[in-house]
Amino acid sequence: MSVKTEPRPESAPRSAIGESRGERLRRLFSSRIASAFAVVIAVLWTIPTAGLFISSLRPEDDIRTSGWWNVFTDPSFTLDTYNYVLYSTSAGGGLIRNLINTVVITIPGVIVPVVFAAMAAYALSWIDFKGRNLLYIAVFALQVVPIQMALIPLLSFFSKGLAIGDMTIMPAWELHGVNTIVQVWIAHSIFGLPLAIFLLHNFMRELPGDVMEAARIDGASHSQIFRKVVLPLVTPALASIGIFQFLWVWNDFLVGRTFGGGEATRPLTAVLGDMAGTWGFGWTRLPAAAFIAIIVPLLVFLLLQRYFVRGLLAGSVKG
Amino acid sequence: MNISDLTDRFGLLAVGLVAFAAVMLALYGIAELASRRNSNRLVATVFLFPALLFLVVGLVYPAVRTFIMSFYSGDGSKFIGLDNYAWVFSNDSALQTLINTALWVVIVPAVSTALGLVYAVLIDGRRGERVYKALVFLPMGISFVGASIIWKFIYQYKASGKQLGLLNQLLVWAGFDPVNWLNNFPTNNFLLMVVLIWIQVGFATVVLSAALKGVPVDIIEAARIDGANPSEIFWNVTVPSIRSAIIVVAVTVFIATLKLFDIVRAMTGGHHGTDVLAHNMWDQAFRLGNDGRGATMAVLLFALVIPVVIYQVRNIRRQELEAR
Numbered sequence: 001m002s003v004k005t006e007p008r009p010e011s012a013p014r015s016a017i018g019e020s021r022g023e024r025l026r027r028l029f030s031s032r033i034a035s036a037f038a039v040v041i042a043v044l045w046t047i048p049t050a051g052l053f054i055s056s057l058r059p060e061d062d063i064r065t066s067g068w069w070n071v072f073t074d075p076s077f078t079l080d081t082y083n084y085v086l087y088s089t090s091a092g093g094g095l096i097r098n099l100i101n102t103v104v105i106t107i108p109g110v111i112v113p114v115v116f117a118a119m120a121a122y123a124l125s126w127i128d129f130k131g132r133n134l135l136y137i138a139v140f141a142l143q144v145v146p147i148q149m150a151l152i153p154l155l156s157f158f159s160k161g162l163a164i165g166d167m168t169i170m171p172a173w174e175l176h177g178v179n180t181i182v183q184v185w186i187a188h189s190i191f192g193l194p195l196a197i198f199l200l201h202n203f204m205r206e207l208p209g210d211v212m213e214a215a216r217i218d219g220a221s222h223s224q225i226f227r228k229v230v231l232p233l234v235t236p237a238l239a240s241i242g243i244f245q246f247l248w249v250w251n252d253f254l255v256g257r258t259f260g261g262g263e264a265t266r267p268l269t270a271v272l273g274d275m276a277g278t279w280g281f282g283w284t285r286l287p288a289a290a291f292i293a294i295i296v297p298l299l300v301f302l303l304l305q306r307y308f309v310r311g312l313l314a315g316s317v318k319g
Numbered sequence: 320m321n322i323s324d325l326t327d328r329f330g331l332l333a334v335g336l337v338a339f340a341a342v343m344l345a346l347y348g349i350a351e352l353a354s355r356r357n358s359n360r361l362v363a364t365v366f367l368f369p370a371l372l373f374l375v376v377g378l379v380y381p382a383v384r385t386f387i388m389s390f391y392s393g394d395g396s397k398f399i400g401l402d403n404y405a406w407v408f409s410n411d412s413a414l415q416t417l418i419n420t421a422l423w424v425v426i427v428p429a430v431s432t433a434l435g436l437v438y439a440v441l442i443d444g445r446r447g448e449r450v451y452k453a454l455v456f457l458p459m460g461i462s463f464v465g466a467s468i469i470w471k472f473i474y475q476y477k478a479s480g481k482q483l484g485l486l487n488q489l490l491v492w493a494g495f496d497p498v499n500w501l502n503n504f505p506t507n508n509f510l511l512m513v514v515l516i517w518i519q520v521g522f523a524t525v526v527l528s529a530a531l532k533g534v535p536v537d538i539i540e541a542a543r544i545d546g547a548n549p550s551e552i553f554w555n556v557t558v559p560s561i562r563s564a565i566i567v568v569a570v571t572v573f574i575a576t577l578k579l580f581d582i583v584r585a586m587t588g589g590h591h592g593t594d595v596l597a598h599n600m601w602d603q604a605f606r607l608g609n610d611g612r613g614a615t616m617a618v619l620l621f622a623l624v625i626p627v628v629i630y631q632v633r634n635i636r637r638q639e640l641e642a643r
Contacts, residue, residue, distance in 0.1 A: 034441050035441075037437075037441060038438065038441045038442055038445070038451060041434070041438055041455065041520075042451055042454045042455060045454055045455045045457070045458065045517065045520070045521075046454050046457075047485075048469045048470060048472075048473055048517070049457070049458070049461070049469055051469070051472065051473070051485060052468065052469045052472060055472065063483075064483075065480075065481060066481050066483070067481070067482060067483050067484070067485065067488050068472075069485070069488070097324050100324070100325065100328050100329075101328065104328045104329065104331065104332045107332060107336070108332070108335050108336065108339065111336075111339070112339060115339075115343065116369045116370045116373065117370060119346075119366045119367070119369065119370065120366060120367050120369075120370035120371070122366055123362075123363045123366035123367045124367075127359055127362055127363040127366065128359050129359050129360045129363040130360070132363075135367070139370075139374065142374060142378055142379070144621075144624050144625065144628045145378055145382050145621065146577075146578050146597070146617065146620050146621055146624060147578070148578065148580075148597055148600045148601070148616070148617040148620055148621075149378075149381065149382040149385045149386075149617045149618070149620070149621050150377060150378050150381035150382060150385070151381075151600075151601070151604065151605075151617070152381070152384075152385060152388065152604050152610050152613055152614060152617075153380065153381035153384035153385055153388070154377055154381045157376070157381070177327070178327040178328055178331050179331065181328070181331060182331070182335070185335060186373070186377065187377070189373055190373045190374065190376075190377030190378055191377075191378075193370055193373055193374055193378075194374070194378075197370060221350070221351060221354030221355075221362075222350065222354055222359075222362045222366070223347055223350040223351055223354060223362075226366075247460065250462070251461075251462030251463070251464070251465070252462075253462065253463065253464050253580070253581040253584065253585070254580050254581065254601070258601070258605060269462050269464050269465075272464050272465070272468065272585075273464040273467075273581060273584055273585045276464065276467055276468045276471060276585040276586070277584055277585050277586075277588045279471070286468055286472075287468070287472070290464075290465050290468040290469070293462065293464070293465055294461050294462065294465040297460050297461070297462070298457070298460045298461065300460070301457070301459070301460030302453075302457075302460070305453070305456070309525055309529075312522065312525060312526060313525075313526065313529055
């Protein structure tokens with residue numbers, strides 16, 4: 001889905017009266033109330049996260065007995081909680097293992113669907129074959145199928161295999177321990193494909209046809225054109241989609257929880273989700289644990305916001 | 320942590336990446352061979368094969384299977400016709416789930432879009448616009464689980480003594496008694512919605528702000544010269560000009576809201592009357608072990624998405640026609 005927007009020229013257009021459009025619109029709301037409102041929203045949107053961050057740095061006893069705003073009158077900070085949740089072998093600790101799971105899940109969980117989607121999008125936009133449009137519409141339509149529609153059968157596909165009557169088409173995968181992560185890779189790759197194909201197809205379709213034509217006349221094969229002409233041209237799009245998929249996989253709870261096996265092999269977010277849900281005796285360690293999970297995507301998000309926004313404006317519906 | 324935890328996991332990652340590289344190399348070789356035979360059909364098959372295999376095995380087949388499962392009993396052994404659907408519309412807690420879902424999909428998209436629009440208008444062209452935008456956009460980078468934890472601390476309740484949650488502390492400062500927010504039906508539903516709104520307003524702001532930049536200055540100028548007052552300009556010029564962007568935002572948030580699982584799971588687990596469709600689906604299938612009911616919930620979810628998507632496709636079509 002796309003929003004049509006035209007970038008405004010850098011020098012803000014001024015009307016005859018010397019007012020920019022922004023200034024004029026702002027007068028709708030009397031200027032001071034408007035300012036106050038904007039500031040209130042900005043503050044409201046920042047305080048919750050800041051509160052969590054402050055909490056994560058406070059000693060356990062402080063977290064248990066007073067709210068985070070008390071640090072302003074009674075400051076005391078420690079990194080002990082971070083140390084505990086990452087490395088302790090006691091209950092609620094050792095999350096470093098799950099953090100590594102998240103990393104191990106995320107890398108293929110981004111690369112595989114983006115590469116497969118790029119190949120498919122190329123075929124759907126530049127290789128002439130019968131039924132191409134029909135196939136594209138089918139893939140486009142798959143975007144709307146909620147993940148929930150696939151969970152139960154896909155999990156049983158991994159654990160019990162696939163059989164029609166008595167005929168076994170695919171035996172059970174019998175994945176145990178760390179190998180369970182393979183299921184999560186595949187699940188993320190599947191669920192990331194429809195949107196990635198759709199977005200990349202949009203980008204690739206816009207590429208100039210004469211460049212492809214010229215390459216073909218020079219005797220380049222489709223795989224050569226794909227690798228040497230198309231991929232370099234769509235790099236910004238690949239970056240946008242890669243960031244989308246990265247945020248999606250890193251922040252995912254549903255897929256990791258469903259396909260991630262036991263607690264030792266689940267990604268960090270899945271473990272956190274359960275910890276928050278039960279709110280057990282270790283709740284004082286939640287801020288630190290949560291912040292470890294939050295900080296990586298937040299940094300990526302801040303540093304690469306430009307690509308992310310571009311991807312957003314190109315449109316999104318995630319299956 | 321043992322060193323074997325590290326080697327196990329990164330070993331698996333290495334094996335996975337090597338296997339993937341091998342598959343890609345093989346596909347590339349086959350594509351080259353196919354090119355030499357000059358068969359477009361063959362080349363296209365090679366390029367599409369991995370994606371289509373994944374989609375058919377992982378999405379198409381499971382979706383059909385889920386649809387069929389919704390007519391079977393909890394363990395999938397007995398065909399029970401429409402019993403699961405009858406259960407959804409007669410069981411009290413299932414009905415509550417449906418009502419909650421209806422509230423969510425109306426309130427969250429409406430409030431997120433409205434707040435995003437107002438905020439985008441307010442900060443448009445203001446000094447520090449980028450910072451204002453970034454602050455509100457930031458929660459988009461935080462996982463739903465992370466956001467749930469953040470807000471669970473805000474709503475935290477203690478029966479006596481110093482309050483730990485900001486919301487209750489504010490109440491106490493104002494002279495009221497603290498409230499056990501998350502157990503307090505029906506308010507808890509709205510407090511859960513706040514979390515999703517908190518995340519989605521940033522999305523709405525960024526998209527709508529980009530759309531605002533595309534509204535031609537002369538139209539607004541003309542309206543002003545014709546004597547339109549600011550609120551008339553807003554409702555009759557600005558809003559219609561970015562109408563399609565507003566619809567895209569509302570629909571995208573709608574779909575995200577419908578499929579919401581994480582926030583309910585992490586904040587209340589669906590208890591105290593806060594369950595929604597997508598979470599109940601998971602609960603039925605994976606916690607309570609009733610695949611039939613879980614599948615039924617998934618099918619209902621799917622059915623609710625379809626009309627919206629049809630509307631959206633029409634909207635995009637019209638947009639493309641207008642652009643021509």
